[in-house]
Amino acid sequence: MGIALYMDWQGQKLVEQLMQTLLVSFAVVAFLIGYMLGSFQTMLLTYAGGVVFTALVTIPNWPVYNRNSLNWLDPSLAEKYPKPLSANAGSKKKSTKK
Amino acid sequence: MHSFGYRANALLTLAITILAFMCAIASFSDNFNSPIPTAEVQVLNINWFQKKPDGDDEVSLTLNISADLQSLFTWNTKQVFVFLAAEYETPKNSLNQISLWDGIIPTKEHAKFLIHTTNKYRFVDQGSNLRGKDFNLTLHWHVMPKTGKMSANKLVMTGYRLPETYR
Numbered sequence: 001m002g003i004a005l006y007m008d009w010q011g012q013k014l015v016e017q018l019m020q021t022l023l024v025s026f027a028v029v030a031f032l033i034g035y036m037l038g039s040f041q042t043m044l045l046t047y048a049g050g051v052v053f054t055a056l057v058t059i060p061n062w063p064v065y066n067r068n069s070l071n072w073l074d075p076s077l078a079e080k081y082p083k084p085l086s087a088n089a090g091s092k093k094k095s096t097k098k
Numbered sequence: 099m100h101s102f103g104y105r106a107n108a109l110l111t112l113a114i115t116i117l118a119f120m121c122a123i124a125s126f127s128d129n130f131n132s133p134i135p136t137a138e139v140q141v142l143n144i145n146w147f148q149k150k151p152d153g154d155d156e157v158s159l160t161l162n163i164s165a166d167l168q169s170l171f172t173w174n175t176k177q178v179f180v181f182l183a184a185e186y187e188t189p190k191n192s193l194n195q196i197s198l199w200d201g202i203i204p205t206k207e208h209a210k211f212l213i214h215t216t217n218k219y220r221f222v223d224q225g226s227n228l229r230g231k232d233f234n235l236t237l238h239w240h241v242m243p244k245t246g247k248m249s250a251n252k253l254v255m256t257g258y259r260l261p262e263t264y265r
Contacts, residue, residue, distance in 0.1 A: 023116055
């Protein structure tokens with residue numbers, strides 16, 4: 001199967017939460033380290049490392065994010081059930097009633 | 099968040115927005131620093147003092163400038179620009195400022211210094227007002243932070259007087 005091109009819904013939700021949590025945590029940690037050591041550069045490097053790590057975790061479509069794939073009905077199965085009325089037909093009926 | 103490009107875009111946008119916040123907080127943290135800089139300037143010698151052919155007074159000084167500006171430096175300070183100005187009043191202008199010496203301090207380690215120098219820039223008056231003139235030597239500094247607003251302050255040293263006669 002390989003890596004899917006698109007992530008499933010649950011995966012997208014998870015990846016967004018992960019991205020926000022990781023980035024904010026790294027920012028807080030980087031700021032505290034930089035402030036404690038009195039080094040602006042250390043803060044920037046720590047945060048940059050955190051951003052790269054977050055990118056590796058969230059940008060590629062890892063299999064973890066594809067555990068809840070959508071199961072579409074097979075076309076042959078769909079044939080067995082009556083088709084819903086088309087929107088066009090519904091409006092015609094309403095207009096004739098009036 | 100469904101495709102590679104959307105996730106990359108979301109990550110970059112959020113990362114840079116957070117970075118801007120971090121810089122803002124870093125700039126704000128400078129408020130917790132209350133600097134207590136000290137400076138002292140001695141005029142060791144009046145090398146020469148004369149009236150130029152165009153009528154303006156010019157004087158050459160030998161100075162001893164000692165200062166401790168280490169407390170100006172915080173983790174968010176890139177560099178500090180300092181200059182020493184002679185300030186005095188004349189009938190025409192209530193404030194004359196003449197920069198005599200300047201320097202750029204790149205790190206906290208260089209912020210405590212003692213410099214023995216003649217005036218780096220010429221001390222020329224616009225006119226002939228310098229004989230017997232009382233003047234102040236003011237050490238001005240401009241703090242350039244890594245992020246945030248530049249700030250400036252000064253330390254005024256009074257009680258200097260030029261001789262009554264040319265020499």
